[in-house]
Amino acid sequence: MKHYFNPMSRAITTDWMLKELDVQHERINIDFTASENNTAEFRRINPMGKLPVLIDGDAVVTEVSAICAYLADKFPEKQMAPAVGVVERAVYYRYLFFAGNTIEPAFSLAACGFEHPEPFSAGWGDLPRVLAAIEEMTPETGWALGEHFSAADVVFGGLLDFAVTFKWMEPSSKVAAYVERIRQRPAYQATHSAFATA
Template identity: 35%
Template structure:
């Protein structure tokens, strides 16, 4: 398998899953800052020009959540997805909650503070997105009461997706007042096969520059 990645991005979710599974893969860096995601050879892999992308034989798969679900299903003996219908439904529920209710406000903040040209940034949108994130983070904070994992009694890909998203939020100081989420995130990243945190990934990029 080949993983096309850019270290600080949602590529982390896929790398984390691969490392937890203990399977061999080839990591192929795609430097977004150098515009490598817009090169024709990469656009053949993902016409959207985004990472991560996974190539497994003749399968080319994009979208980080789709990739981690594929990997968990490919190696069912590793237990990264519940095997019962109800457990899988709960895993899907929290994967979707994370990517819609938590991640989308973070994207809005990123767009209006860094990604959009300055003349298109809306400070009011940033304030609203912060409120939206905190309201949904409170939902997950309550859910994590007396829980070690998002779903069930063992780690699943829902945890890798959630932990990365919470790390992103923590980078912009949105987890103040959410002690369970902070403790949960730290617990996940303390796992022996965890991927680097976002800040570590950026440090690694600077070291290679």
Template identity: 30%
Template sequence: MIQLYYAPGNANLAPHMLLEELGVPHELILVDRDNHVHRGAAYRKLNPNGLIPVLIDGDLVLYETAAICLHLADTHPEAGLVPPLGSAERAHCYKWLMHLTNTVQAEMITYFYPERMVDDAAAGAQVKAHAEARLAQMFDLIDAELAGGGPYLLGAQFSVVDPYLFMLARWSRMMVRPARNRPALGQYLERMAARPAVVRAFAAEGIAAPFC
């Protein structure tokens, strides 16, 4: 059985939602962040970066959320979570997944941990504010993409990129202008939150509605 190491609402949420969408039997293993279990030697044997999540699938031990999501899509091709190999749609799938993980998520890390970017703690607030402004522009871009197509990020078909976007949009919920405060993106998030697999994933992680 697949095992997913998680902490509620962390970067495990995207692959967790995919596991629920796929209906794949899996075991959730809680990583106690409050007691810094993810920094301990035992967990670092699974992920030397000390980050969540880790997925174990047979002999495979895999970390990096985007890689886990692609692995789940590739090992369950019948679900159609990625477009056909070599297609333009597949290329756009790669584009959006890379944008979400390398651009949006990376900026989220700056927003949540600004102290990592400065030596002077007093400058942290300014770093955080600039990160929030850049994230607002990124969510504006995604909102425009959804407004011109939809109902999902790649168009008509739900795909591997949608749980990833939903997870990142949720992380913005405490910002001055969260992702949900955009017309097309807000409607998209409502559709995602209503999916039974999403509801099950949030319930399993002990996260109550509203999800975003």
């Protein structure tokens, strides 16, 4: 497996996932200052010119949630995802896709000082609803799926950590406690040194 990476990109989350799994892979560093993500070679791999990218044989996977889901399923013995067909799998999917489909676009707009003119037509609604959903979905104790840490925490918790670090949101005490639990994980600490000082 090859993981295309830059420490100041969303690839930090997939790097963390790989560290949680403790699986062998080749890290390929992409230098943004040299615009390596805009070369024709890289654009053939990912036309978006963005990170992260995971290549596993003939499979090319982009997007944080997709990569984390792929890795969790590739290594089922690591128990980073509920089994297919169980109720918890539906909850797991909600956490994976809520992060990129709802939280990030809402926060990205808000960080630029924008509001969608017709929030009922936007997939993420509006910021108050997003914040209310985050509060409801954040676990009081343990992890997103209960007592067992999973890829849902890497994706959902990782994005909340990002949002708190870069002041996209003022966390409630429950969200702050969850983010702090995330930050205590050895694999998080091993992969987030540049991010933590941002």
